Amino acid sequence: MSQTLPDTIAASVFNGRADCIVRTARELAARGWTPATSSNFSMRVDAGHAAITVSGRDKGKLGRDDIMLIDLHGNAIGSDARPSAETALHTQLYRRWPAVGAVLHTHSRTQSVASRLFAAEGLIRFQGWELQKAISGHDTHEGVLEIPVFPNTQHLPELVACVDAWLDAGKPLHGYLIDGHGIYTWGHDMAETMRQLEALEFLLDCELELRKLRTS
Numbered sequence: 001m002s003q004t005l006p007d008t009i010a011a012s013v014f015n016g017r018a019d020c021i022v023r024t025a026r027e028l029a030a031r032g033w034t035p036a037t038s039s040n041f042s043m044r045v046d047a048g049h050a051a052i053t054v055s056g057r058d059k060g061k062l063g064r065d066d067i068m069l070i071d072l073h074g075n076a077i078g079s080d081a082r083p084s085a086e087t088a089l090h091t092q093l094y095r096r097w098p099a100v101g102a103v104l105h106t107h108s109r110t111q112s113v114a115s116r117l118f119a120a121e122g123l124i125r126f127q128g129w130e131l132q133k134a135i136s137g138h139d140t141h142e143g144v145l146e147i148p149v150f151p152n153t154q155h156l157p158e159l160v161a162c163v164d165a166w167l168d169a170g171k172p173l174h175g176y177l178i179d180g181h182g183i184y185t186w187g188h189d190m191a192e193t194m195r196q197l198e199a200l201e202f203l204l205d206c207e208l209e210l211r212k213l214r215t216s
């Protein structure tokens with residue numbers, strides 16, 4: 001794939017984002033969180049563009065050529081590759097929040113199982129876990145952290161509408177699950193986004209384990 005950049009974007013800037021996404025994707029793939037070419041990752045490049053994974057690639061074997069430039073409406077810029085199928089869920093976050101710099105979406109077993117278990121309630125409520133503090137804006141285990149579970153659909157505008165409805169209701173949102181599917185989270189940069197993803201994975205795993213022990 002060849003990526004042509006607009007004059008306003010320096011190659012060093014785009015390549016830096018692409019390399020960061022590649023490194024992160026390999027790390028997440030090594031943990032088994034991106035099975036069967038699933039999952040997608042992106043980083044903001046400037047006010048109107050993001051770098052995102054090309055659709056359908058093995059996330060453990062990505063190179064710089066597997067990352068492409070899009071505008072914030074999901075259109076490919078300077079490339080004839082196809083961006084991730086769920087690009088609309090990334091661009092929605094960049095459009096809503098100018099401070100969002102990175103978005104990670106994975107399909108770990110824990111995320112997938114938890115999404116099924118809590119789908120009927122429509123959310124998971126964490127309270128009393130020290131690791132809630134790894135989520136931006138949470139500085140104590142005593143607070144309540146709510147992660148919604150939205151119904152899965154292959155029709156992306158429906159999912160975009162679910163996220164918009166949650167946010168338009170004024171509720172805080174640091175990540176969400178999609179039923180039987182996986183998780184989305186985001187942050188100012190890749191380090192913050194990765195920290196939140198790890199924390200959410202850990203919290204979901206703890207909730208699942210607790211339920212197993214209580215019912216056995």
Ligand SMILES: [Zn+2]
Binds near residue numbers: 039086105107181182
């Ligand atoms: Zn997905």
